[in-house]
Amino acid sequence: DSGVTQTPKHLITATGQRVTLRCSPRSGDLSVYWYQQSLDQGLQFLIQYYNGEERAKGNILERFSAQQFPDLHSELNLSSLELGDSALYFCATASVPPGRAEAFFGQGTRLTVV
Amino acid sequence: AQTVTQSQPEMSVQEAETVTLSCTYDTSESDYYLFWYKQPPSRQMILVIRQEAYKQQNATENRFSVNFQKAAKSFSLKISDSQLGDAAMYFCAYYNQGGKLIFGQGTELSVKP
Numbered sequence: 001d002s003g004v005t006q007t008p009k010h011l012i013t014a015t016g017q018r019v020t021l022r023c024s025p026r027s028g029d030l031s032v033y034w035y036q037q038s039l040d041q042g043l044q045f046l047i048q049y050y051n052g053e054e055r056a057k058g059n060i061l062e063r064f065s066a067q068q069f070p071d072l073h074s075e076l077n078l079s080s081l082e083l084g085d086s087a088l089y090f091c092a093t094a095s096v097p098p099g100r101a102e103a104f105f106g107q108g109t110r111l112t113v114v
Numbered sequence: 115a116q117t118v119t120q121s122q123p124e125m126s127v128q129e130a131e132t133v134t135l136s137c138t139y140d141t142s143e144s145d146y147y148l149f150w151y152k153q154p155p156s157r158q159m160i161l162v163i164r165q166e167a168y169k170q171q172n173a174t175e176n177r178f179s180v181n182f183q184k185a186a187k188s189f190s191l192k193i194s195d196s197q198l199g200d201a202a203m204y205f206c207a208y209y210n211q212g213g214k215l216i217f218g219q220g221t222e223l224s225v226k227p
Contacts, residue, residue: 002161031213031215033215035217037157042205042217042218042219042220043205043217043220045215045216045217048213048214048215050213055213056213056214088157090159092159092215094209094213094215101147101164101166101209102161102164103149103161103207103209103215104161105151105158105159105160105161107158108157108158108159
């Protein structure tokens with residue numbers, strides 16, 4: 001158990017709909033990263049938050065948005081869903097305490113758009 | 115900008131043998147961290163091993179070890195005594211103090227009995 005919790009684990013929804021994926025970080029982790037992984041693909045970086053503020057953006061579609069809340073959990077919102085949005089969505093959280101860095105992943109949310 | 119390259123899309127190893135997965139990266143920073151992650155068929159991302167750039171000693175975790183060549187910007191993963199359960203996709207990742215977490219494209223490792 002990495003200590004990073006993602007909900008839900010599975011999600012099936014129709015095209016055009018909107019969904020929200022949630023990520024709860026490990027205690028003390030201020031950074032949250034969101035990645036998209038389509039079948040047999042690598043990890044596509046979407047967005048990063050640090051202590052509530054957006055830090056970096058990757059190839060994130062305008063239909064997608066995210067935020068990190070004061071309690072440091074994060075949500076990824078996907079709207080106007082298309083079949084091609086079906087993928088595994090991971091969040092990772094990280095910390096850089098003195099002398100040691102760790103970045104751990106949640107189990108992912110498998111999104112299926114039908 | 116930092117980049118991470120894994121030049122071997124697929125690798126194969128015989129059970130009980132040793133295999134090395136390659137990773138190179140590009141950065142102008144001196145202080146950073148490098149990770150190898152394993153992604154088995156379950157698709158869970160599992161941290162296998164980490165290396166701090168300021169440490170000259172190569173990290174080891176049981177059968178997993180790295181060959182970290184800072185000047186060459188190379189970070190390879192060696193798996194000794196390969197087991198069937200080692201079959202997975204392996205990702206190399208770069209992480210810096212600014213919080214960037216960048217992944218290579220992955221190497222698919224198969225283990226033959």
